[in-house]
Amino acid sequence: MTSSQKQKTVENVAQLDAAYDARYEIYTPDADSALRHLYGDQENFPEIAARMMRVVRDAYLQRPEALKELDLRRSQRPDWFQQPDRIGYTAYVDRFAGTLKGVEQKIGYLKNLGVSYLHLLPLLKMRPNENDGGFAVSSYSEVDPALGSMNDLSNLAERLRENDVSLCIDFVLNHTADNHDWAMRARTGAQHYKDFYYVYQDRSLPDQYEQSLGEVFADTAPGNFTFIAEQDEWVWTTFNPYQWDLNYSNPVVFEEMLKAILFLANKGVDVFRLDAAPYLWKRLGTDCLNQPEVFSIIRALRALTAIAAPGILLKAEAIVPSYKLVQYLGAGEHAGKECQLAYNTTLMTMIWSALAEGNAARLASVLKSIPPLSPGAAWLNYVRCHDDIGWGVLFEEKAGYSEAEWRDHANFARAFYAGDVDGAYADGENYQNHGTAGTTASLCGLERAMKQGDSEAIRLATMRILLLYTVVFSYGGIPLISMGDELGQFNDHDYAAGNRYDGDGRWLHRGAMDWQKAELRRGGGNEVRIFSEIRKLAEIRANTPQLIQSAAEPGLCGDGRVLTLHHHNAHGEIFVCVNFSSAPAHVTIPEAHCWRDQFTGDRVTKPQVELGAYDRLWLTPIDQALDDKAN
Ligand code: GLC
Secondary structure: OOHHHHHHHHHHHHHHHHHHHHHHHHHHHHHHHHHHHHHOOOOOHHHHHHHHHHHHHHHHHHOOHHHHHHHHHHHHOOOHHHOOOOOEEEEOHHHHHOOHHHHHHOHHHHHHHOOOEEEEOOOEEEOOOOOHHHOOEEEEEEEOOOOOOHHHHHHHHHHHHHOOOEEEEEEOOOEEEOOOHHHHHHHOOOHHHHOOEOEEOOOHHHHHHHOOOOOOOOOOOOOOEEEEOOOOEEEEOOOOOOEEEEOOOOHHHHHHHHHHHHHHHHOOOOEEEEOOHHHOOOOOOOOOOOOHHHHHHHHHHHHHHHHHOOOOEEEEOOOOOHHHHHHHHOOHHHOOOOOOEEEOHHHHHHHHHHHHHOOOHHHHHHHHHOOOOOOOOEEEEEOOOOOOEEHHHHHHOOOOOOHHHHHHHHHHHHHHHOOOOOOOOOOOEEEOOOEEEOOHHHHOOHHHHHHHOOHHHHHHHHHHHHHHHHHHHHOOOEEEEEOOHHHOOOOOOOHHHOOOOOOOHHHHHOOOOOHHHHHHOOOOOHHHHHHHHHHHHHHHHHOOHHHOOOOOEEEEEOOOOEEEEEEEEOOEEEEEEEEOOOOOEEEEOOOOOEEEEOOOOOEEOOOEEEEOOOOEEEEEEEOHHHHHHHO
16 A cells, blocks of 8 residues: 555545544434433443443444445435435345345346345344244344355445445344344343343233233234243243244343344445334333334434444334324434334235225325325335235224224225135235235236236236336335336245245245246236336336425325325426226326326326326426427
8 A cells, every 4th residue: 555545544534433423422312312211210321321332332443444435425415215216126035046145146137127225034044944034033143044144245235335226134123033042041041131031930911911912923823922831931922932022121132232233234234124113112001012112212223323334224114003103204303313214004005905996095095194204214115025914004094984994994905805806806815814915916916817818807917016016106215126026926826835934824925036037028928018117117216306305295086096196396296196996087187287107208288188997197297398399
């Protein structure tokens, strides 16, 4: 290194360190107040807080310089993830490409589709055999050996960064696997580790808690506590018996999980999906969901990670009604202090509901009732994910419907997607007592139509897939493509014979990527239509700055069959229309402008347009005079 290069490096390090010091000043009060809410009543609180700050300092010292530079760039551009070209894709590593090295080989495919945000489902070392699709983590510092190594993860993150693709992974923070080192030590009776979990000597407290708790996997894992025979004790297990809930009232748990997230951030992970966030705090007499301390845990995590690794994002996975969901994105005085992203569960569930009804009225009412997001926060909008479509989340939606009406509607939607109605097209399966499993294509009728070789049914099913994706691409926030949807991939009917099957019906829609189908996208089949239309959506969206920080104004046309989404911001406006029904519908176009439809390139000059079955429009204003000249 020449002396001038050395000098440059010294200056660079000084600049990065100065930025760290500034962040330390800015975020310490937020961290302190959140930690105080959680642990302020403990005698040694100052020592607890000091320990957390030491974790942060150590993580910063370990952070690779390239990531510190990225942090700086992102701090200067905090809306980097809200740019319209940020388009997501989600997949299981093994299902998509075998291993992490395999994923590296597929970056070209993802870029070709327009993807710039990749969520890889659980990839950390998982419990052998049953592990809830990897959501039972045995080690937060190791990659599952079947998928690769920690080195492979940081190499993949680097390759993705070079391609401007951000990497998201799951941070399963509510529970560990029962074979995590902490759980193994707890089993031997070590009190320090028993205190990491909720362990009870008899059923008296568990019975009291059960009175107000719900059940997540009511069919396969009833109850919220598991008897551990070798300990002769009960352990809190909200999900499966092998997923032990962590006890965040113990500050050592928070400290260890802080170390874990920062360790992974230093490997190059950009976004952390906070799995099962609502369950992080327990309170007797409640459903132990969304407790105020949950938000303090998130605020403490946000402030502390913002000091050591400000380039990362926190994404809430909270399957709760929308008025509670928005709280995860920081509301009021907490704006900008919680997660930057959250799954838009309400939108996801409601688009399937509207499709089943062939009417968007209920969808529009629910969307209108969603409280606005605080600045700096955004939705993660998705059609399907690895979980079921859980209808129960709608029961508390505040949109002018009673709980009884929602329950009836949920029963209808479940029957509809299980194909149990006249004229059914969907090939889903009921999941547990609350949800629907199945891939987008199978739920939209493509599987059935292809089997029947019915070209009109194939066309309609394809239109349904594209309609759903049009909504999530135009709603505002990051749109997410679920692996295989871009090719119209069907249910995996052999899922029970699959190597990861653990008795869970969600494997129906977690089949391996059909790379043969992917090859067909270059040919002339239906795959080409779906792939190229989704890629086109990505292109259109990438050129729609009107969506940055813009809240969609939902409306209805065509007797409620058409949902309209109107966006305005400093970049202008867009008007999107989607016909949820198989009957044609009339749409009234705002007359203020002359518009162009981005799908067809056609000018729309009339105030009334007819939309065919499941058809859509993505309108942007044009200057008619200039356009005339150009043509
Ligand atoms: C989340 C995951 C789900 C998992 C559960 C327990 O809801 O999405 O797949 O079963 O958490 O970790």
